[in-house]
Amino acid sequence: MCSRFRSVWVMVCGALLLAAGGCSTTVPGAAVPPPGNMVEGNLQSLLQPGPLRPVRLVRNPLADDAETVEAGKRLFNQFNCSGCHAAGGGAIGPALIDDQWIYGNSAANIFWTLIEGRPGGMPSYGGKISADQAWRLAAYVRSIANLPAEEEPVATSVPASAVDRGREVFLQGSCVMCHTIRGTVSQSRVGPDLTHVASRKTIAAGTLTNTRGNMAGWILNPQNLKIGTQMPPTLLESRDLQALLTFLESLK
Amino acid sequence: MWKTPIVFVASLLPILTGCSGPRSVIAGGVPETGRTLITWYGCGSCHELPGVRGATGQVGPPLRRIARRAYITGSVPNTPANLIRWIREPQSVDERTIMPDMGISMQDGRDIAAYLYTLD
Numbered sequence: 001m002c003s004r005f006r007s008v009w010v011m012v013c014g015a016l017l018l019a020a021g022g023c024s025t026t027v028p029g030a031a032v033p034p035p036g037n038m039v040e041g042n043l044q045s046l047l048q049p050g051p052l053r054p055v056r057l058v059r060n061p062l063a064d065d066a067e068t069v070e071a072g073k074r075l076f077n078q079f080n081c082s083g084c085h086a087a088g089g090g091a092i093g094p095a096l097i098d099d100q101w102i103y104g105n106s107a108a109n110i111f112w113t114l115i116e117g118r119p120g121g122m123p124s125y126g127g128k129i130s131a132d133q134a135w136r137l138a139a140y141v142r143s144i145a146n147l148p149a150e151e152e153p154v155a156t157s158v159p160a161s162a163v164d165r166g167r168e169v170f171l172q173g174s175c176v177m178c179h180t181i182r183g184t185v186s187q188s189r190v191g192p193d194l195t196h197v198a199s200r201k202t203i204a205a206g207t208l209t210n211t212r213g214n215m216a217g218w219i220l221n222p223q224n225l226k227i228g229t230q231m232p233p234t235l236l237e238s239r240d241l242q243a244l245l246t247f248l249e250s251l252k
Numbered sequence: 253m254w255k256t257p258i259v260f261v262a263s264l265l266p267i268l269t270g271c272s273g274p275r276s277v278i279a280g281g282v283p284e285t286g287r288t289l290i291t292w293y294g295c296g297s298c299h300e301l302p303g304v305r306g307a308t309g310q311v312g313p314p315l316r317r318i319a320r321r322a323y324i325t326g327s328v329p330n331t332p333a334n335l336i337r338w339i340r341e342p343q344s345v346d347e348r349t350i351m352p353d354m355g356i357s358m359q360d361g362r363d364i365a366a367y368l369y370t371l372d
Contacts, residue, residue, distance in 0.1 A: 209294065217309050
């Protein structure tokens, strides 16, 4: 009787051990994306040792100029990238000055390599460096590799109706009281000229990157983001905000 | 005779409960990447987000402890699928919401949701 119970206990304990072994902790950067998410046409070499993630952030939001490159160079030294990449010539890690790019050589490719890390030794810097720092590093790495400046991505086509609706929201709302958009009736000089607002890297006097989300937050409640700003909060309905954002994004 | 197996099972308990350490509850979502994306998309312009620098927005609700909430958006249960759908296509959950559709991809949605679920 007793020995039968004991064997039951052994089986139960064994099952529990197996269950405990199945428990896995998440390693940042180790997630495997479903293959359906792959984007064709990225600048990826044929060598693909690990799963690639689609490149989401396609454009360096910082100015691609000497200042950015110089800041990237300082970061490159501060984070001891040379420890593995030997000033770009390659040692433990791959060379950065040749034309072999396992994970692609666009600024966005390099950005994500830095943030996520790559199999075989490249650590993940996600959470350790800011997005801006990663873009600066990417700009520097591209500069030592003598890569040409990246072309602006082709604008994704947005239905003209959405842009038109957004223009109406702008011109019929309070925006015209302060802003200029050349070619429209909006010609006030109180606030910034928004004729090419979509080409700007930042908004709110350089405090926010110019993304759809930041623009939304800025329009809806600017006082909270920049104390003392002259811009008043604008209360919009959902559809009007969406259209307005789409319109502003069309102002290249 | 009975003591041995009981002690053995008791000694396993810490191993089993060790599963509840910090981990993503979103399959295929990486919290650290999500944090970077949250900065990029500008979620913090509207929401307060612990652990994200500059995320002090006062347009939408603060997202501290969102992992513990029963409902999100005031209308749907707080499940991974609902949260990701809300992040990616808010108007598909509530057409009147002011939260903008930012064209967030499925993978980005997973990563962002994974970060939000670390806030508990």
